[in-house]
Amino acid sequence: MTTFRVLLVDDEEELVSTLAERLSLRGIEAEWVTNAEEALRMVREENYDLAILDVKLPRISGLKLKTKMEEIDPGMKFIFLTGHGSEDDFKTGAAEAGAAYYLVKPVNIDALIRKMKEVIESEGGVP
């Protein structure tokens, strides 16, 4: 199995902690935080292959956080989780901001892992 290290960022603590545990049970090294400040600190201190970001975080959007994280670690890849009603709702603005990979909540864990592998294996991070 491909092993990689992922940082999950979502202000719903029960969601992000449980998702991290489920990924860990599948052999994926997953850590989680609930706000942007912690996320940026973690990215400065640790190395991650991938971050999974909520689109809407307190005081900052997931898209803005992605930009800040990329400044610290340009090689990092991203997947967004959105609570929007449908993927179509999210596509317009997100695509312009370079958010090529996203899933609508609630997510299917197998679909998430497939998407994670797709993102990690993509060369530029954008298909």
Place this chain on the structure above:
Amino acid sequence: MKGNWEVLGGAGLQFFGKMSASISHEIKNALAVINESAGLLEDLSLRAEKGIPVDPERLKKQSGSIVKQVRRVDDIIQNMNKFAHSIDDPVKTIDLVQTVTLVVGLSSRFAAMRGVVLAYQPPPKPMMIQTNPFFLENLLWLCLDFAMSTAGTAKTVNLLIDSAERGARVRFTPLDRIPDTTGREFPEEPMKALLAALQGNLNIDEGNHELSLSIGAAPVER
């Protein structure tokens, strides 16, 4: 008093849409937590089938999480139902305390996204007024939105309800960044129309860093 129905209608639709979108996001988030908790219970069950011991406390924690989220969704849907029914009657005798409680509940996600804490202790006694419930909710939201945008470093907005000369008064405090709003029209057009329709009055007390909304009791005529 005649209402400016074009402005009131537009503002009302915008308000209804904004709250509905926020409610759907909240429900999605709760469903996402339930989905992961149920998924983890399944993961742990599969491990148990393979002979890997499972800590019963983990199972209790996850089932407790599901129950908590079901309650959360129930609260959200109750608020959604109350909000939707507030359009039923153009004029109704309502409890202002309950209306403010509802608007605070509907606004909690917006506050969390801004990093603002809403501090509201509902008074123990009801405060009955006759008004247009939906317009009042819209006006309370616009006041709260303004108060949150001027909350300043404290990042806490306190809501207080008390009796006024005619009707009741809702106070929003502290507004620490009032100078930042200089040049911004206040009250803005939808607020003006809502104030006229509800025979209300809005006042900023810079000394006390306070926004005060006085609500009359007279009905709105079509």
